[in-house]
Amino acid sequence: MKKALILVLLVIMAAGILFVTSCKKKEEAAVGAEEKVKVVLYVNGTLGDKSFFDSAARGLEMAIDNLGIEGKVIEGSYDTARWEPDITQLAEGDWDIIIAGTWQLQEILEKLAPQHPEKKWFTYDTSVDYSKPGLDNVYSIMYSQNEASFLMGALSAMITTSDLPAANPEKVVGFLAGMDIPVINDFKVGFVQGVEYIDPSIKTLVSYAGSFSDPAKGKELTLAMFDQGADITFNVAGETGLGGIDAAKEKKKYTLGVDSDQYLLFADSDPEKASWIVTSMMKNVDNSIYRGIKMHLDGTLPYGEAETLGISDGGVGVADNENYTRIVPEEFRAKVKEIEDLITNGTIKVDTAIGQ
Amino acid sequence: MNSAQFAFPLLHNTIGIMTPFLLAALGGLFTELGGMLNIALEGLILIGAFFSVVFAAFTGSLFLGVLLGIAVTMIIAWIFGAISIYLKANVFISGLATNLLASGLTVVLAFQFFGNKGVILFQDLPKLPKFTIAALQRVPLLGDIFLGHSVFVYLSWVAVLLAYVVIYRTPFGYRLRGTGIDQKAIRALGLNPQRYQIAGILISGFTCGLAGALLTLQLGAFVPNISAGRGWIALVAIYLGNKKPLGILIASFVFGLAESVSNYAQGAINVPADFILAFPYLITVAAMILFSIWQHRKSVV
Numbered sequence: 001m002k003k004a005l006i007l008v009l010l011v012i013m014a015a016g017i018l019f020v021t022s023c024k025k026k027e028e029a030a031v032g033a034e035e036k037v038k039v040v041l042y043v044n045g046t047l048g049d050k051s052f053f054d055s056a057a058r059g060l061e062m063a064i065d066n067l068g069i070e071g072k073v074i075e076g077s078y079d080t081a082r083w084e085p086d087i088t089q090l091a092e093g094d095w096d097i098i099i100a101g102t103w104q105l106q107e108i109l110e111k112l113a114p115q116h117p118e119k120k121w122f123t124y125d126t127s128v129d130y131s132k133p134g135l136d137n138v139y140s141i142m143y144s145q146n147e148a149s150f151l152m153g154a155l156s157a158m159i160t161t162s163d164l165p166a167a168n169p170e171k172v173v174g175f176l177a178g179m180d181i182p183v184i185n186d187f188k189v190g191f192v193q194g195v196e197y198i199d200p201s202i203k204t205l206v207s208y209a210g211s212f213s214d215p216a217k218g219k220e221l222t223l224a225m226f227d228q229g230a231d232i233t234f235n236v237a238g239e240t241g242l243g244g245i246d247a248a249k250e251k252k253k254y255t256l257g258v259d260s261d262q263y264l265l266f267a268d269s270d271p272e273k274a275s276w277i278v279t280s281m282m283k284n285v286d287n288s289i290y291r292g293i294k295m296h297l298d299g300t301l302p303y304g305e306a307e308t309l310g311i312s313d314g315g316v317g318v319a320d321n322e323n324y325t326r327i328v329p330e331e332f333r334a335k336v337k338e339i340e341d342l343i344t345n346g347t348i349k350v351d352t353a354i355g356q
Numbered sequence: 357m358n359s360a361q362f363a364f365p366l367l368h369n370t371i372g373i374m375t376p377f378l379l380a381a382l383g384g385l386f387t388e389l390g391g392m393l394n395i396a397l398e399g400l401i402l403i404g405a406f407f408s409v410v411f412a413a414f415t416g417s418l419f420l421g422v423l424l425g426i427a428v429t430m431i432i433a434w435i436f437g438a439i440s441i442y443l444k445a446n447v448f449i450s451g452l453a454t455n456l457l458a459s460g461l462t463v464v465l466a467f468q469f470f471g472n473k474g475v476i477l478f479q480d481l482p483k484l485p486k487f488t489i490a491a492l493q494r495v496p497l498l499g500d501i502f503l504g505h506s507v508f509v510y511l512s513w514v515a516v517l518l519a520y521v522v523i524y525r526t527p528f529g530y531r532l533r534g535t536g537i538d539q540k541a542i543r544a545l546g547l548n549p550q551r552y553q554i555a556g557i558l559i560s561g562f563t564c565g566l567a568g569a570l571l572t573l574q575l576g577a578f579v580p581n582i583s584a585g586r587g588w589i590a591l592v593a594i595y596l597g598n599k600k601p602l603g604i605l606i607a608s609f610v611f612g613l614a615e616s617v618s619n620y621a622q623g624a625i626n627v628p629a630d631f632i633l634a635f636p637y638l639i640t641v642a643a644m645i646l647f648s649i650w651q652h653r654k655s656v657v
Contacts, residue, residue, distance in 0.1 A: 005438055012435075046580065048474025075473055077580075180629045207622040208629035215475065215579050216571060220369065224619040227365040239475050239579060246575060269479045 036070040039063065039293060040090055042100040044083050045212060046075045049239045050266075051259040052285065056101060056124065059289030066290075067297060078213045084108050091116040097296065099289060101125045101141075103181050113138045120303065122292055124285055125183055127306035140306035141288045141315075145183065146190030146350045147343050148281045148316035149234075152256050153194020154339050155318075156232045157202050158332045159254060159278070166253055166276075167231045171202045174225035174233035176244045178212045185353035187236045187258075193351055197339070205230055209240045218243030226251045232278070234258070248276040254327070259283045261319040278327050280319040288315060312344045364500040366616055371501070371509055374612025376401065376567040378512045380590035381597065381604045382519050383563030388594055389523065390556035391536035395451025396436050398587025399458030400561055404429040404568025406462040409578050410469070413478040418485075418573065426565030432458070433561025437554045455587075463580050476578045484508070484573050508570040515563065519601040532556060592640055596647055607643070614639035 041060045043053045057073050064071045076086050083105060090098050091112050100109060101124035113121045114134025127140035156173040175191055177184045192204050205228060207221040218240035222233055226247065232254035235241030241258060248255035249272060257263060257280030266274035288309055295301035309315020318324075318336060325333070342348045380397045387394035407428040412421025436454045440447045463473055470476050484506040523529040532552045534542050539549040567586070572578050589611055596610075597603030614636040621632050 002442060005442055009435070009439070046474035048472040048476070050475065050477075053474075077473075177629075205622075206629075207619070208633065210629070210633040213579065213581070214584055215575055215577065216582060216584065219575065220373065220615075220619050221622065223369065224365075224616075224622075227369075228620070242475055242477075242577065243575065246577075269477060 036068060037097065037293075037297065038095045039069050039071040039097040039099065040093075040095045041071065041073045041289075042076055042087055042090060042098065042105075043073060044076050044100070044102055044105055045078050045238065047073065049212075049242075050262060051241065051257075052125075052238055052283070055260050055283070055285040056099075056289060059286035060099070060293075062286060062290045063293040067294060069293065069297075078211075080104070084112075087112060091119060096120060097122060097293070099124070101285070103183050109138060110135065120296065122289070124288060125283075130305065136304040139292060139301055139303050141292060142306055142308040142354070143283050143285075143288070143315045144308055144310035144350075145281075145283060145316055146186045146193075146352045146354075147311050148283070148318065149187040149190030149236075150194035150197070150343065150348070150350045151318055151336055151340060152234050152281050153191040153196075153204075154198050155194075155278070155328070155332065155336055156191075156234060156256065157195040157198035158335065159232050159328070160202060160230075161199055162329075162332070164254075164327070164329075168229065170229035170231070171199065172205060172229035172231070173202060174205045174207070174222065174230035176218060176222055176225070176233055176235040176237050176241060177206060177208045178237035178240055179210060180208050182354050184236055187234075189351045189353045191234055194339075197348070203229075209237055212238035212240055214240050215243030215246070219247045222247035222255075223251065226253050232256065234281070245273060245277060249273040252276070254278050256281065257319070259285065261321060263319065263321050263323045267323075275323060277323065279321070279324040282317045282319050284309075284315055284317070310344075311340060366620055367501045367613075368504070369619065370609065370612040370616040371505060372612075373615050374608040375505075375509050375512045376570055376586050377590045377593055377611055378605060378608040379508075379515060379563045379567035379570070380560075380587055381593040381608060382512075382515050382601060383560035384590055384594050385519065385523075385597075385599060385601065385604060386532065386556040386559040387553075388556075388599060389533050389536045390553040391539070392440065392447055392553055392556065393451070394557070394560050394591070395448055396433070396454035396587075397560065397564055397590050398583050398585070399451075399455035400429050400433055400436075400564035401568040401571070401583040401587050401590075402455075402458040402462055402581065403432050404565035405572040405582050406465070406568070406578055408565065408569035409478060409481070409572035409576075412569075412573060413481055416480075416482070418482045421573070422566070422569045425569050426562055429565030429568065430558050430561035433557050433564070434554070437557035441550050441553050441557075459581055462578070466578065466580070473580065478576055478578075481573070481576045506570070506574060508566065511566065515566075516601050516605050523601065528552075528555075589640070592644070596643055598647075610639065610643060611636060 045053050047053055047057055060071045063069055076082055087108055097120045099122040103126040106126050109123055110128050110132055117137055121138040124141040127142050128135050128138050159167055160171055160173050195202050195204050205225045209217045209221055218237055222244040225233055234256040235244035236258050245255050255276055257277045262280045263274050263277040311317055380401055384394045384397050404425050408421050408425025411424040412418050415421055436450055439445045439450045466476055467473050486504055487507055487510055488503050535549040535552040542549045571582050593604050593607040596607035618632045618635040
């Protein structure tokens with residue numbers, strides 16, 4: 001009995017090893033002939049979030065297709081302990097540019113970039129602290145998410161006070177936040193201000209999930225907000241937000257997507273779910289990374305400083321798709337456009353949670 | 357908004373949240389009574405979650421999906437049990453290994469099948485049926501709180517009853533508990549204690565498969581590590597429930613309520629989010645302390 005069992009387990013292990021090695025072989029084929037700029041994107045999460053990280057990967061793919069660079073995406077998972085060793089390893093590899101975004105990697109970059117001055121570093125959705133020494137080789141991309149989030153707030157406020165089919169009489173809107181960190185709070189500040197710009201008596205419920213990778217929690221929190229009278233929620237929570245969209249489908253309420261055009265991402269696979277996504281606040285991480293790589297190749301990229309991309313630079317914006325036109329009346333959409341202009345020309349000053 | 361309006365959805369959600377804890381803890385109880393600590397609950401839930409949604413999507417049938425998901429979970433549970441019982445591996449180590457295997461295996465397979473290490477969404481997945489009785493729906497308390505859940509919720513209540521009957525009213529239950537108390541006595545009766553321990557582990561595989569299936573099927577998606585610590589909470593619920601089915605039901609309810617309250621409190625009251633997110637864990641610690649004080653008192657008297 002025992003011998004047979006050991007044998008069975010050994011066979012399972014051997015099969016497993018064969019399986020894994022056979023998967024690996026496929027990847028070895030690609031070897032570039034000429035010297036290309038080698039770019040690596042380190043994602044401190046996993047692809048497939050249909051939102052933020054997928055957008056970043058899209059940017060790199062666009063650069064690979066159009067700019068003749070060599071590139072690779074490394075997925076580091078949501079395991080915090082892995083990030084620093086992983087990036088150290090990349091820094092010691094033969095990459096020319098290392099791209100690693102989000103606030104959570106800021107300190108790691110501030111430590112590693114000065115140790116590897118021969119490398120070029122990009123960071124996005126945060127900025128390294130340039131008052132620290134040795135960061136001349138880092139380019140930071142920030143986004144004015146507060147401005148576009150203001151538009152989302154204003155739109156939500158118009159919808160909750162309207163007589164659209166799924167709107168209820170209660171003047172309540174919801175905001176599903178991933179984590180209590182500056183970037184997310186920047187969204188929140190803009191959103192709340194946008195809601196109050198339309199009608200100060202509207203209540204904004206804010207729920208933090210404490211994670212970017214827990215859709216089950218996102219769904220529970222969003223259901224709770226709908227129960228408390230919200231008829232539209234804005235999810236700013238990465239994968240967690242997918243649960244929020246699921247809750248909207250279940251309760252037949254409105255929701256707003258984030259980072260990528262989430263209506264388009266679901267339109268084919270789950271049209272019913274997609275139909276509840278009124279619009280998405282675009283954070284064009286893809287364009288900004290593509291633009292950065294292009295400027296690097298042209299030699300015009302300002303390393304050693306941070307750039308903030310706002311509505312006017314195409315860094316952030318409102319996704320315009322058929323569902324937006326279908327759900328939202330012309331008059332509301334015109335109002336959103338009008339507010340957008342007021343923000344770009346500086347008439348409306350949107351508060352920020354960054355750098356406070 | 358008056359308090360009843362607030363309390364009903366709160367309790368309704370509590371029941372939904374507590375069900376995975378309850379199922380996993382009930383299965384873990386059988387392992388526990390057989391004299392083994394089932395560290396692997398977390399991993400088994402994850403295995404069940406992955407395979408049931410994948411099979412449900414492939415076969416287009418919820419029932420087949422859940423059934424095959426449970427079967428795979430029981431196979432993994434058997435491997436864990438066989439290594440610990442027949443090959444005499446340390447049960448902590450093999451349990452931890454099972455958890456690590458589960459989180460690695462699901463992601464590797466997900467990548468092989470779907471080319472995606474993140475969220476995998478399943479299209480056209482049949483919806484989990486909800487159980488309602490139209491006539492009773494309008495009875496205030498009953499309709500608002502106890503009806504309208506997915507079938508898994510009612511299965512978990514049946515499981516409590518079944519666990520009670522099996523443990524206290526059948527020869528199998530007596531012998532299983534006997535194994536946990538004194539293996540030599542069982543052997544003296546001419547029985548094989550290892551068979552009871554394996555049975556206890558297989559039962560935990562069954563209920564964890566069910567718990568996992570609930571997680572993914574109600575979301576219609578698989579997310580890496582979707583079990584998110586629920587197996588560990590279930591493990592605590594076994595002890596907090598004093599290793600009794602009814603006790604586990606109460607313990608699971610307390611955890612479910614704590615999480616549900618923290619979900620609602622975020623929107624409603626102005627307390628730092630970090631504190632509210634930690635609330636269910638604070639309740640866990642507080643409950644453990646109160647429980648051990650109560651037990652101590654009882655043993656003194």
